[in-house]
Amino acid sequence: xxxxxxxxxxxxxxxxxxxxxxxxxxxxxxxxxxxxxxxxxxxxxxxxxxxxxxxxxxxxxxxxxxxxxxxxxxxxxxxxxxxxxxxxxxxxxxxxxxxxxxxxxxxxxxxxxxxxxxxxxxxxxxxxxxxxxxxxxxxxxxxxxxxxxxxxxxxxxxxxxxxxxxxxxxxxxxxxxxxxxxxxxxxxxxxxxxxxxxxxxxxxxxxxxxxxxxxxxxxxxxxxxxxxxxxxxxxxxxxxxxxxxxxxxxxxxxxxxxxxxxxxxxxxxxxxxxxxxxxxxxxxxxxxxxxxxxxxxxxxxxxxxxxxxxxxxxxxxxxxxxxxxxxxxxxxxxxxxxxxxxxxxxxxxxxxxxxxxxxxxxxxxxxxxxxxxxxxxxxxxxxxxxxxxxxxxxxxxxxxxxxxxxxxxxxxxxxxxxxxxxxxxxxxxxxxxxxxxxxxxxxxxxxxxxxxxxxxxxxxxxxxxxxxxxxxxxxxxxxxxxxxxxxxxxxxxxxxxxxxxxxxxxxxxxxxxxxxxxxxxxxxxxxxxxxxxxxxxxxxxxxxxxxxxxxxxxxxxxxxxxxxxxxxxxxxxxxxxxxxxxxxxxxxxxxxxxxxxxxxxxxxxxxxxxxxxxxxxxxxxxxxxxxxxxxxxxxxxxxxxxxxxxxxxxxxxxx
Amino acid sequence: xxxxxxxxxxxxxxxxxxxxxxxxxxxxxxxxxxxxxxxxxxxxxxxxxxxxxxxxxxxxxxxxxxxxxxxxxxxxxxxxxxxxxxxxxxxxxxxxxxxxxxxxxxxxxxxxxxxxxxxxxxxxxxxxxxxxxxxxxxxxxxxxxxxxxxxxxxxxxxxxxxxxxxxxxxxxxxxxxxxxxx
Numbered sequence: 001x002x003x004x005x006x007x008x009x010x011x012x013x014x015x016x017x018x019x020x021x022x023x024x025x026x027x028x029x030x031x032x033x034x035x036x037x038x039x040x041x042x043x044x045x046x047x048x049x050x051x052x053x054x055x056x057x058x059x060x061x062x063x064x065x066x067x068x069x070x071x072x073x074x075x076x077x078x079x080x081x082x083x084x085x086x087x088x089x090x091x092x093x094x095x096x097x098x099x100x101x102x103x104x105x106x107x108x109x110x111x112x113x114x115x116x117x118x119x120x121x122x123x124x125x126x127x128x129x130x131x132x133x134x135x136x137x138x139x140x141x142x143x144x145x146x147x148x149x150x151x152x153x154x155x156x157x158x159x160x161x162x163x164x165x166x167x168x169x170x171x172x173x174x175x176x177x178x179x180x181x182x183x184x185x186x187x188x189x190x191x192x193x194x195x196x197x198x199x200x201x202x203x204x205x206x207x208x209x210x211x212x213x214x215x216x217x218x219x220x221x222x223x224x225x226x227x228x229x230x231x232x233x234x235x236x237x238x239x240x241x242x243x244x245x246x247x248x249x250x251x252x253x254x255x256x257x258x259x260x261x262x263x264x265x266x267x268x269x270x271x272x273x274x275x276x277x278x279x280x281x282x283x284x285x286x287x288x289x290x291x292x293x294x295x296x297x298x299x300x301x302x303x304x305x306x307x308x309x310x311x312x313x314x315x316x317x318x319x320x321x322x323x324x325x326x327x328x329x330x331x332x333x334x335x336x337x338x339x340x341x342x343x344x345x346x347x348x349x350x351x352x353x354x355x356x357x358x359x360x361x362x363x364x365x366x367x368x369x370x371x372x373x374x375x376x377x378x379x380x381x382x383x384x385x386x387x388x389x390x391x392x393x394x395x396x397x398x399x400x401x402x403x404x405x406x407x408x409x410x411x412x413x414x415x416x417x418x419x420x421x422x423x424x425x426x427x428x429x430x431x432x433x434x435x436x437x438x439x440x441x442x443x444x445x446x447x448x449x450x451x452x453x454x455x456x457x458x459x460x461x462x463x464x465x466x467x468x469x470x471x472x473x474x475x476x477x478x479x480x481x482x483x484x485x486x487x488x489x490x491x492x493x494x495x496x497x498x499x500x501x502x503x504x505x506x507x508x509x510x511x512x513x514x515x516x517x518x519x520x521x522x523x524x525x526x527x528x529x530x531x532x533x534x535x536x537x538x539x540x541x542x543x544x545x546x547x548x549x550x551x552x553x554x555x556x557x558x559x560x561x562x563x564x565x566x567x568x569x570x571x572x573x574x575x576x577x578x579x580x581x582x583x584x585x586x587x588x589x590x591x592x593x594x595x596x597x598x599x600x601x602x603x604x605x606x607x608x609x610x611x612x613x614x615x616x617x618x619x620x621x622x623x624x625x626x627x628x629x630x631x632x633x634x635x636x637x638x639x640x641x642x643x644x645x646x647x648x649x650x651x652x653x654x655x
Numbered sequence: 656x657x658x659x660x661x662x663x664x665x666x667x668x669x670x671x672x673x674x675x676x677x678x679x680x681x682x683x684x685x686x687x688x689x690x691x692x693x694x695x696x697x698x699x700x701x702x703x704x705x706x707x708x709x710x711x712x713x714x715x716x717x718x719x720x721x722x723x724x725x726x727x728x729x730x731x732x733x734x735x736x737x738x739x740x741x742x743x744x745x746x747x748x749x750x751x752x753x754x755x756x757x758x759x760x761x762x763x764x765x766x767x768x769x770x771x772x773x774x775x776x777x778x779x780x781x782x783x784x785x786x787x788x789x790x791x792x793x794x795x796x797x798x799x800x801x802x803x804x805x806x807x808x809x810x811x812x813x814x815x816x817x818x819x820x821x822x823x824x825x826x827x828x829x830x831x832x833x834x835x836x837x
Contacts, residue, residue, distance in 0.1 A: 054710070058710070061712065062710055062712060065712035065713065065714065066714060066715045067714075067715070068714055080720070080721070080724050081724070081728070092731075095731065095732065095735070096735040097731045097735070098731075131710075138719075138723060139726065140726065140730070141723075141726060141727060141730055142720075142722070142723025142724060142725075142726040142727040142730075143723075144715070144723070145715035145719055145720045145723040146723055146724075146727060149727070150727070150731055152730075152731060152734050153727060153730065153731070156730065156734070158795070159730070159795055159796060160795045161767055161793075161795065162730070162733070162767070162795065162796055163765065163766060163767045163796050163797065166733070166766070166767075167733060167734055168733075168734065169767055181795075182795070185794075185795070197801075198792065199761070199792040199799055199800065199801045199802065200761065200792075200794070200799060201747075201749045201750070201761055201762060201763035201794070201797065201799040202749055202750050202761060203750045203752050203759050203761055204752075205750070205752045205754075206750070206752060207749050207750040207761070208747070208748075208749055208750070209749065210747065213745070213765060215745070215747070234794050234795060235794075235795045235796065236796070237749075237763050237794070237796070237797050248718065249718040249719065249721065249722040250718075250722075251725070257722070257726075261722060261726075264722075265719065268711060268716075268719065269710065269711045270710055270711070271709075326754075326755075358755060359754055359755075360752065360753070360754030360755065360757075361754070
């Protein structure tokens with residue numbers, strides 16, 4: 001029985017001991033130390049500006065918790081100053097300090113407004129964490145823990161306007177005034193608006209910071225990493241030396257305690273003032289430019305020519321809690337990450353690092369700038385260039401999916417068609433057509449320069465300039481001025497102008513080289529560009545009995561069999577009709593369709609086109625290899641490929 | 656012969672021992688629970704990256720109060736001291752940073768004032784002298800010149816001797832530093 005009791009009692013004692021040790025351990029680990037103090041990052045911006053951490057009631061509860069009882073009348077002994085023989089009031093009098101009443105902060109009010117309310121309102125007004133203001137009041141005047149604060153402590157509550165070596169400036173007196181000045185200054189520094197800059201002794205980056213106002217105490221270079229820390233140094237422009245850090249809340253030779261005590265009080269009362277590092281960003285703008293000076297913008301959907309050099313600027317807001325440094329934050333290719341980019345040029349650090357940051361440092365909430373130069377590859381297609389930010393050797397930031405849509409296409413693109421509907425495309429640089437027929441051309445010109453081209457620009461003959469052309473059609477402006485663009489608005493850099501024009505194939509057979517350029521006539525007339533498009537038209541003699549590949553018959557045209565008896569006519573009523581000496585033996589039956597051209601297409605199809613309706617009849621022999629249609633002396637209209645006849649009118653012998 | 660019997664506890668004594676043991680176990684468990692709960696709260700990061708540490712509502716510790724008392728004494732004493740009237744200002748060039756083509760030079764003046772002026776003089780070994788002036792920005796416990804922001808168009812790459820001279824009323828002070836512009 002004794003043994004059982006002993007065991008039971010021992011268990012209870014052991015349990016109690018574990019509990020007590022846990023509490024002791026808890027108290028030891030919860031006591032703040034300066035081990036985590038970083039002079040370049042005392043508090044993070046996100047913590048510093050969390051204005052809703054406490055409401056007025058919570059601030060009041062906090063203030064009440066820190067003072068068990070107050071000595072408003074100053075009757076308790078001044079033992080904290082080693083003068084147990086004097087009351088607080090007597091001790092104050094002996095040093096020339098203010099007389100009672102001594103009102104604790106938890107009880108302090110002005111015109112019915114409590115100190116807690118003033119702290120809360122200042123926090124809301126300037127978007128500053130009220131905990132920061134509470135700690136400021138403590139580290140500057142000890143007001144939070146003071147059981148008998150002097151009236152002078154309230155009038156210079158945040159130490160604003162109080163140099164270390166002289167009395168305070170009366171223009172800043174008063175608790176509300178002091179809080180307001182502190183909030184105003186903190187907010188100005190956090191905003192960092194150039195037009196209303198609050199000049200501080202220190203900047204983001206490297207600064208020489210002394211250990212105390214006494215320069216002989218020395219100092220060191222501190223890399224200030226965020227605006228909140230920059231703002232704290234505006235209050236106490238000194239850093240603690242190692243002795244001050246080792247002393248906890250205590251003192252040391254050559255010590256300065258303002259920033260150390262801020263860190264300790266904040267840690268002890270509200271937790272760690274720094275948070276895990278977060279690197280993140282949000283794009284704020286992306287702009288593509290024609291010029292390196294970034295004066296001429298290109299459209300969002302940018303079109304450039306192969307080999308063309310152009311430029312882009314991407315701006316990025318720092319949405320994390322870390323300061324970006326130019327030395328390690330880069331714009332990088334993504335999708336997939338680090339892909340070798342086709343638009344690389346020698347301005348890039350590498351094929352996956354198009355730009356580093358323009359600014360030396362960018363604090364949370366600020367915007368960084370990345371300027372890229374790009375050179376379009378030779379392969380003509382649509383590209384989406386994806387970019388994100390990377391902290392080299394640390395982390396990739398979030399990928400918001402930013403990309404630049406770029407189309408690489410020839411800046412000068414000429415297409416010539418055999419039909420007005422522009423469905424049968426011919427070779428662009430050298431075309432052949434029957435004498436007297438018409439060809440239809442489209443010239444797309446993308447302005448890949450950095451200056452706008454006026455809307456009144458037109459195509460003119462060049463080589464030499466103003467040469468009288470042999471290809472003049474009745475639709476031309478003159479014999480050496482072809483046409484204006486379809487839209488006569490200014491062609492801004494990056495925009496594409498379209499020139500549609502008709503070519504009349506000369507009646508005389510032979511080759512006719514043509515060259516066109518961009519010109520403006522009149523008093524401010526000048527050539528923008530010569531030899532923009534060059535091509536040769538070869539005029540062919542009309543064959544008597546056949547239509548060869550890529551050739552056509554237009555209204556009124558016809559072919560006749562070698563014996564002269566049969567004729568195929570492209571009629572003005574839109575019907576294509578084969579006549580024997582006595583009657584029509586075959587027809588496309590397209591009268592009234594508006595068809596006016598029949599083409600022996602290069603794809604092997606023999607097609608009848610209407611300008612308004614497109615193809616109205618076809619032999620349906622595309623892909624057959626057919627390259628000529630012949631009207632034979634037997635009356636049969638036959639489509640031939642080199643090896644066979646894929647289509648015929650089956651009218652042989654019909655008279 | 657009388658048989659010797661083992662002594663037995665009275666029922667009341669047994670009950671008291673059991674009750675004390677139960678209380679001790681309960682207290683120990685509560686302590687462990689409180690410790691566990693406290694550590695959970697203080698290590699719980701919120702979604703926005705800020706920490707959700709519980710506000711410490713314990714009374715101020717002795718060392719916190721002592722640090723506060725010392726600050727109070729320094730502050731109250733400085734309020735009653737006569738202002739020192741010296742003719743010399745303590746001036747320090749605190750920051751020199753180059754951000755691409757932008758050059759920042761900052762200073763610390765050991766006096767609170769928004770009146771007065773600063774003059775920055777830069778001189779290189781070719782004898783080129785650049786002079787800039789600025790007003791003064793009052794800080795809570797010090798001041799600094801409202802400047803200086805320059806560009807490398809003005810201050811070309813090379814070594815420059817920088818001097819900031821400050822005048823506040825009858826007081827003057829200056830600081831020197833050698834700067835290397837890249």
